[in-house]
Amino acid sequence: MCWSMGATVAMVGIGTAATAITIRRRDRAAIPATLAYFTLMEALQVAGYATVDRCGTPANEVVALLSYLHIVFQPFFINAFAMALLAVALRPAARVAVWICCGLSAVVMLMQLQPFSWAGQCEPGSILCGPALCVVSGSWHIAWEIPTNDLLGPVRAMHWGISGFPTYGVAAFLVPLAYGAWRFVLFHIVAGPFLAWQLTQTVNEIPAVWCLFSIGIVLIALSPWLRARFTVPPGWATPRAG
DSSP, X not given: OOSOHHHHHHHHHHHHHHHHHHHHTTOOTHHXXXXXXXXXXXXXXXXXXXXXXXXXXXXXXXXXXXXXXXXXXXXXXXXXXXXXXXXXXXXXXXXXXXXXXXXXHHHHHHHTTSOOTTTOBXXXXXXXXXXXXXXXXXXXXXXXXXXXXXXXXXXXXXTOSSTTOHHHHIIIIIHHHHXXXXXXXXXXXXXXXXXXXXXXXXXXXXXXXXXXXXHHHHHHHHXXXXXXXXXXXXXXXXXXOO
């Protein structure tokens, strides 16, 4: 691995500083909350480096589980950040719909963690799939092995959505696209899954690499000029003027 615990600790420091700056600047609450949440993931990756490849140990399994749970609830923060970039706040009904979609995705992903005998096991080679909870070495970063079931196997078989976790794709990408945050969605796709796919061929490493690029969210949050580039005009989901 060419990435290291030291580099990850530096990411934690950057995220912590950015969170403090946005709080001090009195940005919309969603901005520092999102920065803090993704800084937490970097802290989990520091813990991952401390226990990497020690499969079967309590510390390793706990870090792997917490990392998966962090991913489960990421769409809430991704959407909160995306909505904070809108020029006009969403209609209350639209905001409720967003949170419902995120909640449904979280429920499904938690169900995918349950060892239902009728759902079978995840397909080897699909993202995050592994025989047991474990933080392992990737090609240049850490990777996570999660023993999810194949609850959404029929959807995966159609090659739609993020392999094995299509509800995450809907909640994190299609939902913000629907209410008009298309600039942020395009940036998120390029700086997230697309770039991660280019940098590693180890599928279980892709989510961890993807999380590293939360530095892009930090840049948007800290730079008023850059944030303005992602601000979009009112759309169907926002109240009409007058």
